[in-house]
Amino acid sequence: MGVGLDVLDRSELDRLFERHWFMRYCYAPEELARSQRLTGERRREYLCGRFAAKEAVLKALGRGLFQGIAPHDIVVDRAPDGAPLVELRAAAAGAAPSVTVTVSITHKGDVVAAVALATCHAPKDGTEKTGGHPDRNLDGSRTP
Numbered sequence: 001m002g003v004g005l006d007v008l009d010r011s012e013l014d015r016l017f018e019r020h021w022f023m024r025y026c027y028a029p030e031e032l033a034r035s036q037r038l039t040g041e042r043r044r045e046y047l048c049g050r051f052a053a054k055e056a057v058l059k060a061l062g063r064g065l066f067q068g069i070a071p072h073d074i075v076v077d078r079a080p081d082g083a084p085l086v087e088l089r090a091a092a093a094g095a096a097p098s099v100t101v102t103v104s105i106t107h108k109g110d111v112v113a114a115v116a117l118a119t120c121h122a123p124k125d126g127t128e129k130t131g132g133h134p135d136r137n138l139d140g141s142r143t144p
Contacts, residue, residue: 002118004059006052010110013048026051026071028089048112049105050076053084056116057101061092069095076103086116 016022023032031050035043054071063069073092079085086101098121105114 001120002060002062004056004061004116004118005113006055006059007111007113008048008052008055010044010048010112013051014044017044017047024072026054028072028075030077031072031075045107045112049107049114052112052114053086053103053105053116056103056114057086057088057092057118060101060116060118061096061099063095076105 027035027047027050035046038046051071053076054074055065057074058064058067058069058071061069065071069092070090073088073090075087075089077085077087084103084105086103088096088099088101096118099118100121101116101118103114103116105112
């Protein structure tokens with residue numbers, strides 16, 4: 001299990017939003033398409049919230065920005081109830097094949113915060129290790 005937290009001021013990203021390479025590196029095509037349907041402050045809020053969520057997910061996975069997982073491989077969508085829904089793709093899915101990530105995003109003024117919780121699921125053979133017990137399998141047995 002891992003926990004990640006990211007807090008940022010929306011103004012930190014304003015100039016980066018003008019750079020096409022940054023947008024393609026950080027956001028999946030469907031996230032960019034959704035952002036195009038929004039205008040002004042709502043678009044900025046959406047993009048900042050997604051960026052904070054991606055940073056929090058990277059931290060929950062034990063990675064940082066530019067450490068093997070591109071942010072566009074972490075897709076933050078919406079569940080039917082409106083809650084953020086995380087999908088790990090490509091390198092992100094490969095780095096965490098048995099992990100589910102839950103995210104919460106909040107905004108207050110120009111401050112955006114996101115927290116991510118990565119939970120591990122035991123494979124059928126019970127061999128995957130937990131973060132808290134590196135010498136034990138999920139079933140409690142010791143590793144060789």
